[in-house]
Amino acid sequence: METLIIIIFILGYLAITLEHNLKIDKLIPALAMMAVLWALVAFGIETFPNWFDSAGHKLVEGFSSFSISEKHHLLEETLLHHLGKTAEILFFLLGAMTIVEIIDYFDGFATFKNYIKTKSKKKLLWIFAFLAFILSAIIDNLTATIVLITILQKIIGDKNTRLWFAGLIIIAANAGGAWSPIGDVTTTMLWIGKKVTTAKLIEYLIIPSLLCMVVPTFIASFMKPFKGELEKTEEEDSTTQNKYGPTMLYLGLSGIIFVPIFKTITHLPPYVGMMLSLSVVCVFAEIYSRSKFSISHAVEQEGDDKQGHHSPVHQSLSKIELPSVLFFFGILMAVASLESLGMLFIGAESLKTIIPNTDIVIMLLGVGSAVVDNVPLVAASMGMFQEPIDSHIWHFIAFSAGTGGSMLIIGSAAGVVAMGMEKIDFFWYFKKISWLAAIGFVVGAATFLGLTAIF
Known part of the structure; x- marks a missing residue:
């Protein structure tokens, strides 16, 4: 039964990677794989020798x-x-x-766009790379990717050029998320699990993470897609920005930045703070649009439409990329089935036995996070190692799991969201971007190991 489960997972994974060849949306094999895997787990529950306690990591x-x-x-x-x-x-x-869609409803991102005056593709690449690196550490790599690709869509009209920028944004966002306790789900796990502290995480990972972003960006800046200048987009000839745009931009970003503060104060999961921030942003959005306070009542919304008013909240919710959300759900729950049977944990333990060098094992975990979601891999590593808080092992795991996922488009949450927003092809990313991400990963890892050896 365990062999069959692994085969189903591999077939489902292949179906996801071959999405464009099969002409089937990636969410379909993801959801089907999830349902079938858990059904097989239920059918064979009597025969399985192991079960993994996710809460206790053992x-x-x-x-x-x-x-x-x-x-x-x-x-x-x-x-x-x-x-x-x-x-x-x-x-x-x-x-x-x-929140991002509400900001966009008021054309808030034009505020950022107005600051970006350059038409040079190379300069624009560096601007977006550093924005991704810094924003991802503050508002997490997932949200930073959403924000920056939204801005990208306003600035760059050519789809092919935009794909290249999106690829480098993924690398930069994942690198930026690795050195912040709220920058990535895995670093948050290690932080909450009392494996790392904020000060030491930043101290050990800021330089490796920076090089992980800078080196690929530097190489890419000499490549053909980033040479020359951008063509003028139609949007540049449009009318003036919505007067509430800047206010909604600052309010929305402040709401997102407030989430980790709320979490620190209340010790509640981040989504609770995000819902509070969303509600505040929605209130101001409704006031500024002079629309009724209505989110789900279709009848009231129709009445607003007849009067010439539109609920920004209703419109923003209707624009959410639900296929990406469902795909993310399918992938996470499918991997959870393998984790529950102890396959990931036992596999990691076997790897540790075969390869005694811990640093190599952790680098392989980083490479593995590009193929399998990094959350269960980090959970498995938390059970593998018993080192004290702020041991270099935990920081290396944070770096490897956070940046290793950039090597494949579906290896990180930022990549999955970018894939949904820009319809990036798996194999296009693999051919064009993966090698740049791999170079950044290796350079960052070597820098980390060098610094720990010196200090």
Whole structure:
């Protein structure tokens, strides 16, 4: 049964990567794979020798001796646990995407666009790379990618040119997220799990992460897609910006930045703070649009339309990229099924036995995070190693898991969102961007190991 589960996962993964060849949206194999894998887990629950406790980051002792009813009860609890953890990420994502769409409704990103006067592709590349690196550390790499690609769509009309910029934004955003406790889901996990502290994480990873962004960007700046100047877009000839645009931009970004502050004060999951920020942004959006306070009432919305008013909240929610959200849900829950059977944990332990050098194991985990979601891999590593807080191992795991995912488009949340927003082809990214991400990863990893050896 375990072999069949692995085969189903591989086939589902191939179907996702061959999306454009099969002409099937990637969310379909992701959701189907998730459902089939959990069905197989339920059917074979009596035969499995191991079960992984995700909350405790360890294998359940004596699982094979459990009764059938106990195993089924544990299955239900585990499924509910993973659904809850996945929902936390998805609702955080939905909140961030809605705030971004509301800002866009008021043309708020034109404020950023107005500051970017250069038409040089090379200069623009460096501007976006550093913006991604800094923003991702403040508002997390996922939200930073959403914001910057939205701005990118306003500035660059040519789709092919935009894809190249989006690829470098993914690398820069993941690099920026690695050195901040709120910059990436995996660093947040290590931070909450008391494996790293904020000060030491920044101290150890700021230079490796910076080089992980700078080196690929420097190489890319000499490539053909970034030579010359941009063509003038139609939007540049449009009328003046909405007068509430700057206000909504600053309000929206402040709301997102408030989320980690809210989490620190209340110790509640980030999505709770995101929902609070979203509600505040929605209130101002409705006031500024002079529309009724209506989000879900279609009848009231129709009445607004007849009077010439439109709810920005309603319109923003209707623009959310739900296929990307569902794809993310399918992937996370599918990987959770492998994690629950202890496959990832046992695989990591076996790797540790075969390769005694811990640093090489962690680098391989980084490469693995490009193929499989980095969240369960980091969870497995938290169970593998017993080193004290702020050991260099935890910082190296944060770097590897955070930046290694850039090597494949579906290897990180930032990549998945960019893939949905710009319809980036898996193989296009693999041919054009992956090698740049790999160079950045290796340079950053070598820098980290060199610095830890010196200090």
